[in-house]
Amino acid sequence: MIGYHASHEQFSPADLARFVRAAEAANFGAVMSSDHLAPWSVRQGNSGFAWSWLGAAMQATALTFGSLAIPTDGRYHPALIAQAAATLCDLFPGRFRWIAAGSGEALNERPVGKGWPDKHERNLRLFEGVSMIRKLWRGETVSSTSLIKAENLKLWSLPSTLPKIYGAALSAETARWMGEWADGLITVRSSPEKTREIIAAFREGGGESKPVILQFQLSWAEGTREQAVKDGWDQWRCCALDGDQLADLATPEQFDRATAAVTLEAFDEGLCASTDAGDHIDWIRQYQAMGFSEIYLHNRGRNQLEFIDFFGREVLPALVKPTA
Numbered sequence: 001m002i003g004y005h006a007s008h009e010q011f012s013p014a015d016l017a018r019f020v021r022a023a024e025a026a027n028f029g030a031v032m033s034s035d036h037l038a039p040w041s042v043r044q045g046n047s048g049f050a051w052s053w054l055g056a057a058m059q060a061t062a063l064t065f066g067s068l069a070i071p072t073d074g075r076y077h078p079a080l081i082a083q084a085a086a087t088l089c090d091l092f093p094g095r096f097r098w099i100a101a102g103s104g105e106a107l108n109e110r111p112v113g114k115g116w117p118d119k120h121e122r123n124l125r126l127f128e129g130v131s132m133i134r135k136l137w138r139g140e141t142v143s144s145t146s147l148i149k150a151e152n153l154k155l156w157s158l159p160s161t162l163p164k165i166y167g168a169a170l171s172a173e174t175a176r177w178m179g180e181w182a183d184g185l186i187t188v189r190s191s192p193e194k195t196r197e198i199i200a201a202f203r204e205g206g207g208e209s210k211p212v213i214l215q216f217q218l219s220w221a222e223g224t225r226e227q228a229v230k231d232g233w234d235q236w237r238c239c240a241l242d243g244d245q246l247a248d249l250a251t252p253e254q255f256d257r258a259t260a261a262v263t264l265e266a267f268d269e270g271l272c273a274s275t276d277a278g279d280h281i282d283w284i285r286q287y288q289a290m291g292f293s294e295i296y297l298h299n300r301g302r303n304q305l306e307f308i309d310f311f312g313r314e315v316l317p318a319l320v321k322p323t324a
Helices: 013-025 050-060 078-091 106-112 119-137 172-181 192-207 225-240 243-248 252-258 264-268 277-288 304-314
Strands: 002-006 030-033 064-069 096-101 142-145 149-153 164-168 184-188 212-220 294-299
Touching: 002 013, 013 050, 013 304, 030 050, 030 294, 050 064, 050 078, 064 078, 078 096, 078 119, 096 119, 119 142, 119 149, 119 164, 119 172, 164 172, 172 184, 172 192, 184 192, 192 212, 192 277, 212 225, 212 277, 212 304, 225 264, 277 294, 277 304, 294 304
Parallel strands: 002 030, 002 294, 030 064, 064 096, 096 164, 164 184, 184 212, 212 294
Antiparallel strands: 142 149
């Protein structure tokens, strides 16, 4: 299945609602939503509240949805995510299919004034948060005096079908740890070698028969390849940073300063950028062959409606098997 990635960092909630309606018309199969308090760059300039947007977007389309979620008691206590997801499942049975739980970034968690723990504690909090959500979804009453506090906590509106909880991992080490407890894995496109390493680690950690999902970042432009590269560089040069920087830089201004020296040529290394449908079909097929059951396409430029229209006509028909 090929889906569309809705980037709250780049676009207003109203624009994203238009984009997902266009994606549905272009035969994208589902939507993946980001969930940010702040953008990765001042140039991106947005960050709507994903959980209220999801309700509006699901009312406006018939697509299925999944969303990133950080249940570590920074910006979100696990109870908020558990309640929000349960409500969406009640309103739209079978259509809110998964959350992708991660340990978060300082960019989104530090502003609420609860500090920024090291990676080890963030992982402990992530596991506690996921465990608490699962208990709440089973209708249990939860009390806890551990890292994440709760006192007689209970959800009262529980639909019959609830979403899966996937682990969001950018490294093989994290993927291996998630293999045992997550219902599946979601990762971001990296080199084929690194991506295979992440999948293998997840399988080795206990995820042998569990689904793996990919957010596939690309750059497409209507004019020239150079324009496609420039569009991606303008909006997403943060992707040139390493994982620790992505996790620990605290403001969009800090990201802009850290990436000020990233050149177009450096950003272009390994970038799936092209104006040609055939190039994108070949790149996506390479990752389909790795076993990803769902691939969500994220065009890095601001030309979203043109991208959706072009891929709907020229790319998706070659990648999606027609239904009987």
